[in-house]
Amino acid sequence: MPLSRELKQEMFWIMLLSRRLDERAWVLHRQGKIAFHISGIGQEAAQVGAVYAIEKGKDWLVPYYRDLAMVIAMGMSPTEFVKSLMGKAGEPTSGARQMPSHFSLRRANVLSHSAPVATQSPHASGIGLGIKLDGGDEVVLTTIGEGATSQGEWYEAVNFAAIHNLPVIFLVENNRYAISVPQEKQMAVSSAADKACGLGLPGIEVDGTHMFEVYDAVAEAVANARQGKGPSVIEAKLYRLTPHSSDDDDRSYRTREEVEEHKKQDPLIVMKDLFIEQGLMTEEAYHELEEKAKKRVDEAIEEAIRAPYPKGKEAATPVYAEEVRNV
Amino acid sequence: MSEITMVEAIRQAMDEELARDENVFVIGEDVGVRGGVFRATQGLFEKYGEDRVIDSPLAELTIVGIGIGAAVYGKRPICEIQFADFIFPAFNQIISEAAKMFYRSNGQWSVPMVIRAPYGGGIGGGLYHSQSVEAFFTQVPGLKVVIPSNPYDAKGLLKSAVRDPNPVLFFEPKKGYRLIKGEVPEDDKEYTVPIGPAKVTREGQDLTVFAYGMMHHYAMGAAEAVAKEGIDVEVVDLRTLYPVDRETILASVQKTSKALIVHEANLTGGYGAEVAATIAEWGFMNLDAPVRRLAGPDVPAVPFSHPMEEWFMINPEKIADAIRDLAAF
Ligand SMILES: Cc1ncc(C[n+]2csc(CCOP(=O)(O)OP(=O)(O)O)c2C)c(N)n1
Ligand SMILES: [Mg+2]
Numbered sequence: 244m245p246l247s248r249e250l251k252q253e254m255f256w257i258m259l260l261s262r263r264l265d266e267r268a269w270v271l272h273r274q275g276k277i278a279f280h281i282s283g284i285g286q287e288a289a290q291v292g293a294v295y296a297i298e299k300g301k302d303w304l305v306p307y308y309r310d311l312a313m314v315i316a317m318g319m320s321p322t323e324f325v326k327s328l329m330g331k332a333g334e335p336t337s338g339a340r341q342m343p344s345h346f347s348l349r350r351a352n353v354l355s356h357s358a359p360v361a362t363q364s365p366h367a368s369g370i371g372l373g374i375k376l377d378g379g380d381e382v383v384l385t386t387i388g389e390g391a392t393s394q395g396e397w398y399e400a401v402n403f404a405a406i407h408n409l410p411v412i413f414l415v416e417n418n419r420y421a422i423s424v425p426q427e428k429q430m431a432v433s434s435a436a437d438k439a440c441g442l443g444l445p446g447i448e449v450d451g452t453h454m455f456e457v458y459d460a461v462a463e464a465v466a467n468a469r470q471g472k473g474p475s476v477i478e479a480k481l482y483r484l485t486p487h488s489s490d491d492d493d494r495s496y497r498t499r500e501e502v503e504e505h506k507k508q509d510p511l512i513v514m515k516d517l518f519i520e521q522g523l524m525t526e527e528a529y530h531e532l533e534e535k536a537k538k539r540v541d542e543a544i545e546e547a548i549r550a551p552y553p554k555g556k557e558a559a560t561p562v563y564a565e566e567v568r569n570v
Numbered sequence: 571m572s573e574i575t576m577v578e579a580i581r582q583a584m585d586e587e588l589a590r591d592e593n594v595f596v597i598g599e600d601v602g603v604r605g606g607v608f609r610a611t612q613g614l615f616e617k618y619g620e621d622r623v624i625d626s627p628l629a630e631l632t633i634v635g636i637g638i639g640a641a642v643y644g645k646r647p648i649c650e651i652q653f654a655d656f657i658f659p660a661f662n663q664i665i666s667e668a669a670k671m672f673y674r675s676n677g678q679w680s681v682p683m684v685i686r687a688p689y690g691g692g693i694g695g696g697l698y699h700s701q702s703v704e705a706f707f708t709q710v711p712g713l714k715v716v717i718p719s720n721p722y723d724a725k726g727l728l729k730s731a732v733r734d735p736n737p738v739l740f741f742e743p744k745k746g747y748r749l750i751k752g753e754v755p756e757d758d759k760e761y762t763v764p765i766g767p768a769k770v771t772r773e774g775q776d777l778t779v780f781a782y783g784m785m786h787h788y789a790m791g792a793a794e795a796v797a798k799e800g801i802d803v804e805v806v807d808l809r810t811l812y813p814v815d816r817e818t819i820l821a822s823v824q825k826t827s828k829a830l831i832v833h834e835a836n837l838t839g840g841y842g843a844e845v846a847a848t849i850a851e852w853g854f855m856n857l858d859a860p861v862r863r864l865a866g867p868d869v870p871a872v873p874f875s876h877p878m879e880e881w882f883m884i885n886p887e888k889i890a891d892a893i894r895d896l897a898a899f
Contacts, residue, residue, distance in 0.1 A: 303643075305639075336675070337674050337675055337676050338676030338677075340673065340674055340676060341674050345674070347674075347675045347678060347679065349675070349678035349679065354642060354679065355671060355674055355675040355678065355679050357666050357667060357670065357674065359662060359666050362635070362662060362663065362666055362667050364635075365631065365632060365634075365635025365636055365638070365639060365663065366635060366638050366639035366642065366667070367639060368635070368636055368639060369635060369636040369637060369638055369639015369640040369641070369642075369643065369647075370639045370640070370642065370643045371639070372636055372639065372640050372643075372645075373639070373640045373643030373644060373645045374643070376595065376621055376622075376640075376645065377644075395631065395659075396631060396635065396662075396663075399627070399629050399631055399632040399635065400632075400635065402627060402629075402632070403626075403627060403632050403636055406627065561672060561673065561676070561677040562672070562673055562711045562712055563672070563712070563714075563735075563736050564672055564677075564680040564682070564735035564736050565735065565736075566677075
């Protein structure tokens with residue numbers, strides 16, 4: 244199904260809002276107002292393109308920590324995200340138990356993930372198995388960094404999904420680095436998609452700076468999965484425009500020239516130019532969106548600052564499901 | 571009531587749970603046409619089909635990781651690890667994921683799953699088909715750890731485990747699979763044994779032996795043997811190792827004033843240390859003797875050659891000796 248003009252505009256809005264929110268998180272960190280941030284800057288086009296190919300409220304998302312734009316698209320509010328940055332009560336991923344960007348949103352079928360990389364991949368296949376056993380036509384989108392595809396967990400998850408023809412889309416967000424370690428020291432192939440071939444699946448590569456290319460590839464994979472044609476592995480090639488996290492100094496492993504070169508391919512700028520060129524947005528409309536995003540982010544930060552912290556003793560529960568007080 | 575083996579009790583529990591709830595499924599290596607290497611799933615593949623009795627790839631993290639995903643989706647997986655010795659490839663999924671999912675999502679996502687694994691030595695299995703791995707899991711909140719010692723409990727506890735909304739590790743004493751027989755209600759499909767409480771399985775006055783699984787079976791034999799010598803032993807079957815049933819442990823020590831803990835897993839840092847600490851912390855005033863532990867020696871695992879395996883393994887005679895020793899204190 245081709246994307247409507249309105250939907251495309253909405254996708255651009257999510258990209259822009261996520262970017263401005265993400266940038267402010269870095270500022271909050273520099274101001275000493277939050278302890279940690281891990282960023283999705285540079286990866287938003289792939290994230291938004293992919294997540295718009297699944298159906299909100301029906302399909303499943305099993306994300307990783309860079310997927311802010313995906314999770315915003317799935318309905319997490321900026322206020323909720325900033326609350327999670329600050330460890331405030333009522334943030335919806337974990338009740339402030341997890342570090343920021345360890346996403347979860349039960350109301351939108353976004354599964355909780357942990358910090359050990361690749362642990363989420365088998366869960367996506369397990370959900371896929373559940374869907375197949377129940378005869379449903381939902382699909383699961385799961386994401387991972389290229390470095391984490393070195394883990395056995397990822398191979399095992401793809402292998403199982405391939406054996407049982409499960410409706411799972413494995414999206415690899417290849418930003419070229421795993422903290423400091425470049426792709427060449429992570430795999431002997433040029434793309435994580437190539438690894439899929441050994442597991443019986445075609446590997447698909449897309450330009451991750453181009454939202455609609457990613458959308459098209461994932462939409463096709465989703466259509467296949469819904470029709471019982473099984474899983475897909477898709478690698479989106481992109482670039483991490485920030486250090487790994489607020490604790491990282493990327494000057495030790497990549498030159499400023501390299502980063503500057505990639506900033507020219509910043510997906511937000513690439514998409515903005517494309518939208519204006521294709522008449523999907525005027526320069527004026529873009530400035531209005533910028534204003535709106537700034538306002539939303541300002542409000543989110545104000546609200547989150549006002550929100551209370553959880554009480555220390557709230558940490559005592561819920562360990563076992565019998566204890567739960569109807570969340 | 572009819573007398574059946576441990577492994578048959580376990581098979582029946584799975585059969586009845588598969589029949590009761592269509593969300594229940596079994597996944598593991600060779601659980602399908604082969605019916606499991608110990609025959610715990612015999613006949614289930616034929617009865618419920620390949621979608622509900624799934625032969626997994628030879629990969630334990632797959633078995634558990636897939637189980638977790640299916641569980642959060644709403645299914646009720648029973649994951650079989652062929653030998654407890656091979657659970658370690660799935661360790662990360664159990665510790666980082668299954669145990670923490672509920673807490674880390676503030677109760678949004680629960681993982682109702684069972685991980686079954688045969689454990690224990692005395693079967694000529696050498697280092698890697700004999701281990702007792704419970705202590706790796708009995709310090710992990712979010713998990714429940716269950717070890718039955720007889721067919722009645724095995725069936726009743728496994729049914730409770732399948733119905734439990736949390737991840738339950740269910741370790742089965744493989745030496746007892748066919749050796750231990752017992753009465754199990756034939757027609758009462760609704761009987762279960764609750765996860766949590768330990769059980770006083772033999773009343774006595776002189777001292778208490780705390781044990782579980784195969785060692786509980788042996789402890790009962792040892793208690794009978796020393797009874798002839800006039801030593802009146804109480805035996806407590808711990809059954810659910812985690813969460814710990816402190817009340818039953820402390821009540822028994824209050825009564826007998828002496829405690830011996832028996833397990834075949836290595837001594838140091840083993841489950842007995844927790845029981846001993848529980849008694850030291852809350853039952854100290856009731857003690858007439860130091861708490862004793864009889865456990866597997868601190869070598870990496872059970873050796874293959876028979877004399878060396880005998881040296882490693884706890885048996886009823888070794889337990890009887892430890893009882894005599896403690897009784898004489
Ligand atoms: C099992 C495990 N080992 C190490 C880490 C520390 N760590 C966190 S992210 C990361 C790099 C991940 O790189 P990649 O998968 O490419 O994702 P990216 O961060 O580049 O998006 C490392 C080493 C971890 N979280 N988990
Ligand atoms: Mg990377």
